[in-house]
Amino acid sequence: MSENCGISRWDDPNEINARLKKLTSQPIWEVDDEYYNGEIMPYYDEKCKASKAVYEEAKNYIPGGVQHNLAFNKPFPMCMDRAEGAYLYDKDGNKYIDFLQAGGPTILGSNYEPVRKRVEALLEECGPVTGLLHESELMLAKEINKHMPNVEMFRMLGSGTEACMASLRIARIATGKKRIIKMGGAYHGWSDQLVYGLKIPGSRGLLESHGIPGSDYRTTDECRPNDLNMLEALLKRNRLKGGTAAVMVEPVGPESGTRPIARDYNKHVRELCDKYGALLIFDEVVTGFRVGISGAQGYFDVVPDLTIFGKIIAGGYPAAGGVGGKKEYAQLMAAGLATGKHRAYVGGTLAANPLSCVAGTAAIQEIAAQNACEKAGKMGDRLTDGLKELIDKYGLPFVAYNQGSICHLECTGAMSFDFSSMSFIKSALGILKNKDMMYVRKDSMERMGAAYMANGIVTLAGSRLYTSMADTPEIIDEALNRFENVFKHVKKTDKGLV
Numbered sequence: 001m002s003e004n005c006g007i008s009r010w011d012d013p014n015e016i017n018a019r020l021k022k023l024t025s026q027p028i029w030e031v032d033d034e035y036y037n038g039e040i041m042p043y044y045d046e047k048c049k050a051s052k053a054v055y056e057e058a059k060n061y062i063p064g065g066v067q068h069n070l071a072f073n074k075p076f077p078m079c080m081d082r083a084e085g086a087y088l089y090d091k092d093g094n095k096y097i098d099f100l101q102a103g104g105p106t107i108l109g110s111n112y113e114p115v116r117k118r119v120e121a122l123l124e125e126c127g128p129v130t131g132l133l134h135e136s137e138l139m140l141a142k143e144i145n146k147h148m149p150n151v152e153m154f155r156m157l158g159s160g161t162e163a164c165m166a167s168l169r170i171a172r173i174a175t176g177k178k179r180i181i182k183m184g185g186a187y188h189g190w191s192d193q194l195v196y197g198l199k200i201p202g203s204r205g206l207l208e209s210h211g212i213p214g215s216d217y218r219t220t221d222e223c224r225p226n227d228l229n230m231l232e233a234l235l236k237r238n239r240l241k242g243g244t245a246a247v248m249v250e251p252v253g254p255e256s257g258t259r260p261i262a263r264d265y266n267k268h269v270r271e272l273c274d275k276y277g278a279l280l281i282f283d284e285v286v287t288g289f290r291v292g293i294s295g296a297q298g299y300f301d302v303v304p305d306l307t308i309f310g311k312i313i314a315g316g317y318p319a320a321g322g323v324g325g326k327k328e329y330a331q332l333m334a335a336g337l338a339t340g341k342h343r344a345y346v347g348g349t350l351a352a353n354p355l356s357c358v359a360g361t362a363a364i365q366e367i368a369a370q371n372a373c374e375k376a377g378k379m380g381d382r383l384t385d386g387l388k389e390l391i392d393k394y395g396l397p398f399v400a401y402n403q404g405s406i407c408h409l410e411c412t413g414a415m416s417f418d419f420s421s422m423s424f425i426k427s428a429l430g431i432l433k434n435k436d437m438m439y440v441r442k443d444s445m446e447r448m449g450a451a452y453m454a455n456g457i458v459t460l461a462g463s464r465l466y467t468s469m470a471d472t473p474e475i476i477d478e479a480l481n482r483f484e485n486v487f488k489h490v491k492k493t494d495k496g497l498v
């Protein structure tokens with residue numbers, strides 16, 4: 001393993017998919033009612049009163065009572081007061097081991113002091129924003145380029161969503177072609193063109209597409225994850241339909257590796273892009289500076305034309321997003337007054353504010369200096385290995401796997417549905433028929449998430465866990481004890497099959 005690489009092993013995707021298929025072809029296994037009603041619910045009723053009070057009031061002022069999709073915890077969102085390293089503390093003072101890590105950005109651990117100090121110094125001097133050039137913008141672009149040399153230029157934006165939108169514009173201008181191919185189930189933010197096949201492959205524009213005109217998807221194609229034959233067939237077909245401007249991938253697999261891919265998949269995607277004259281866009285919003293200091297592109301040794309950044313790029317501080325790549329492409333986002341040439345118009349009043357740039361530069365420097373990716377990756381391996389042992393010990397059908405510090409624990413297979421092999425009509429019918437089952441499984445996944453939380457473990461929606469440099473073997477082992485407390489109470493139900 002090279003220095004500061006966070007992935008020490010790569011599982012066979014066929015094996016994981018076979019286990020996931022087995023999981024979804026049997027009824028749901030979940031914590032039994034006696035434990036859930038007798039111990040889990042009382043935890044929330046008795047020990048989380050302050051969180052509940054905030055949530056109840058927030059429902060009057062905030063749609064759904066919470067601002068962030070990841071905070072929709074069952075039975076109600078926990079209100080967090082304090083974050084430190086590997087731990088979170090809620091408003092009632094309860095302490096949790098934090099495997100959400102803000103959805104990925106805090107690989108150094110939450111509220112990492114050396115980064116915070118740099119931000120505080122900046123605030124003292126200049127405040128968060130001036131709207132004019134600040135040297136920290138240059139520092140951040142240079143820091144990224146140091147670790148990912150093919151990101152010759154970097155344009156900072158406000159979020160990963162914006163960065164994905166911008167990359168599509170660049171690809172169309174650069175190639176003069178129209179269509180975009182994304183992978184089924186991949187998440188590239190919530191912009192109109194990319195809420196397509198979101199989370200569930202083959203769901204096309206059906207599940208989460210309300211409020212988006214169908215015409216917005218007209219030039220988006222969805223390819224089955226890890227299927228190179230289908231990708232080539234789409235690229236070939238698209239030659240007669242305006243051509244493919246770009247193939248966009250999450251390089252460890254759609255939805256942060258929830259749908260695993262073969263180790264050499266990205267290399268072949270690169271070859272196909274070259275063959276058909278499409279740009280290759282790596283969405284490294286999660287993987288950049290997490291799976292390795294040189295990102296997934298370093299780990300796979302593949303050079304994308306454009307790289308999307310988010311999350312870690314501002315060290316967990318706000319306004320985190322950007323696009324980088326070869327000069328010829330990145331130049332197309334040049335700021336300033338119109339040049340008369342075709343260019344991708346991007347902007348954002350607070351994009352690249354000094355606060356975000358200082359935080360991002362400091363975070364990347366610390367990630368490099370502390371070898372954070374490798375440390376977090378080792379803890380991801382330890383956590384996943386421990387979960388696998390527990391799954392075997394209790395004879396559960398659950399599936400655990402990881403890509404370094406990105407760990408997956410599928411208890412119900414709610415995210416494993418796939419409609420992509422169906423025809424469009426069949427798919428629409430299949431979705432209607434299976435949607436209910438999917439939601440039953442999702443509900444059960446959240447019930448497991450509630451049980452983990454009541455045992456002092458914060459997960460991403462009960463099925464994903466991010467480790468950080470702040471995790472130690474002792475913290476991981478303590479977390480595994482808590483997972484065991486939950487797994488002990490898991491029983492097979494008669495729910496979850498059509």
Ligand SMILES: Cc1ncc(COP(=O)(O)O)c(C=O)c1O
Pocket residue numbers: 103158159160161162164187188189190250256283284285286310311320321
């Ligand atoms: C792979 C990927 N791309 C894009 C995004 C969107 O980023 P943002 O939430 O900053 O808009 C996310 C967010 O989780 C992501 O995981």
